[in-house]
Amino acid sequence: MISVEEARRRILAGLAVLPAEQVVLTDALGRVLAEDLVARTTQPPAPVSAMDGWAVRAADVASVPCRLRIAGYVPAGQHFEGTVGPGEAVRIFTGAPVPDGADAIVIQEDADQEGDAVVVREGVAAGRYVRRAGLDFSAGDVGVRAGTLMGPRAVGLAAAMNVPWLRVRRRPRVAILPTGDEIVMPGEPIGRNQIVSSNALALAAFVRQMGGLPVDLGIAADDRASLAALAGAARGCDLLVTTGGASVGEHDLVRSVLGEAGLQLDFWQIAMRPGKPLMFGQLAGTPMLGLPGNPVSALVCAVLFLRPAIARLCGMPDLAAAEEQAVLGADLGANDRREDYLRATLDRTPDGRLRATPFPTQDSSNLLRLVAADCLLVREPHAPPTAAGAPVRIVPLGGVFGAL
Template identity: 40%
Template sequence: MRTNLELEEARELILSRVHRAASEEVALTAAYGRVLARDLYSPLAHPPFDRSPLDGYAYRAEALSAGPLRLKVVSEIPAGSWPERTILAGEAAKIFTGAPLPPGANCVVRMEDTVSEGGDVVVKRPVLPGANVVPEGDELKRGDFLLGQGTRLSPAAVGLLAAFGLDRVPVRRKPRVGVFSSGSELTEAGEPLAPGKIYNSNSFTLLGLLLAAGCEVVQKPLVPDRQAETLQALRDLEDVDMVVTTGGASVGDYDLLPRSLEAYGCEILFWKVRLKPGTPACVGEKDGRLYFSLSGNPAAALVTFELLVRPALRLCAGLADPLGRKFAVRMAGGFAKGGRQRRFLRAKAVMRESTVWADPEGAQGSGILKSMVGRQLLVDIPGGHGPVEEGEILEAYWMGEWED
């Protein structure tokens, strides 16, 4: 069993064992948040015809006129209709936003720059040929690249597919993830709290993280610190892509997860990562299924979820960038503790003069879940760094999914 890995080495090992979810085709209405399984190309030009971007009059401009033009209005073209005739010199068609440009016309003048007089229109400010015309294929031409494999389908992306008439889309199946928390000290919310017990929060945190990441979640009841029940919980989750557990990952007599994973037949990829909080994380693999055993300390579990589990989920889901984004931040506050071990501070993202500042205000203990509430950043403090100074520039990860 490999122990005390650097974060980058641990993630590389994890990602080498991840299997991408199979692809499926879903209705466009079910595609929000899903990940494209292959590249898509435009089946038609957009817009599919020359169109007007405003309400006005379409006519044939020869050259810029110095004075007003009087034109005979010979037709009217609402959006959704098709021009009935060609526009000749000296004629105009009343046209509305989104309507196709009639044959013969090469410009549109704004309605505000005209005066209607009987069956004629007087153009007070003539325009040049091509003015106020959106040409066919202005956004994309038929066969142009539309969206790439590995793209998470945002509302705008789904709208784009709809604009090209696509009603079904090839996506990756949602990762199916099994979850349970272990610990004989745990009690479910809503139940009486006996002496020596604490309420289970990790199951709720993990459930929310996984649902927000676009996963299908299979959640098991609390598991006591007994190997028989732990092994049964693992056997009950053999129809998932990954399993994530919290608690029982450390070195105590009742920390059974690493031993239970071995007894269950997992290959233990590693145990312990050189970071704080979350050192005792253990990851195993069996039958192409990854098992993540995370600390029972709530903040530590969430930090290692972001750093170890989320990249695996992103790769399984088919996203193009499994590791997410890391970028420079300036510290809006200090952190007095130094240390030999690499540390990740939870911090709030604050914008100041177009710069991202990281505010680590508040306690940073591994069991303090409140340190994660309202926080968007994990600030990477290298091992041996010493105290963090206000104004110092460091690197940070954005927690959760970064929407492109």
């Protein structure tokens, strides 16, 4: 068995970044930039007022109270054509260009209009409440780097930078193939020895949330012809993900059947729990990731291996499960030779430290506990008994499973 880190390294080495395509900005949400986002304009394009008030010369309000003649008015979207001279002020609103000659804004709460004059009660220094040209960005500035997943903030920035079209990575097409006579899809009749399959739908949702396009191949029965036919339908996809059929047993056909179809196996079995029977290889030019059949094992492996795999295809930085530090919330016994990923909840200790408390039951079929978990608590192989309060590594799940 190989380590989790070695398995991740070998999976990523077997994947290549997908080509780029052009999309309109309105379709950019959830896409990964293939090129830097570069501003096509300067924002603001000229000095503008940051507040509603009066555009003045700072020298005229150095001593207050003072009385200034109102030379004009300038709402947002318009421009004062003249120049603010000594002893003058211009009524201005947020976002409006600062008139020539003015170098500061007196906010409206600090001044009172009296006929054709304004009485200023609080002085301001030069530059006060003035947003200089290019304060946000200038034409040619890089706003978002290539490899970044476009979220609402980045979409808004692209719009402000006057970028209507973007070069993004093509969405990876991920074929999903659950296997086994014992599973049926939700809503189908359930036989005496069958269970409802959650893996296909959960992994499809996971792929979609990570920016990929899931391709449902259906359920392969435990016979060679069914598995070979459905696996062949993955041609043209960027990644094939199977679940089940990878353990040791006479009905575990994935390795043998796909081997006959040309699977070049890179590795099989890793030293982790849950998720030992994980495999990776290349099937007729399509990378193939074989996940365990137990639903918790499949999703934990999706977090640790499928997520960074999709990130690599999309040209994103390595999204290996980001670990954080916490303190242990309950005593744990010694660990065996496998790296353990325990489902756990998170809270805060009285002194504000993050605390991870593992569930007493960690069975790899217990999906309810995974949904209730806030993180995976990572234990190294051969870890000794550990008392509550000791530092531990965790993989937060909130950003991975979202609303779950």
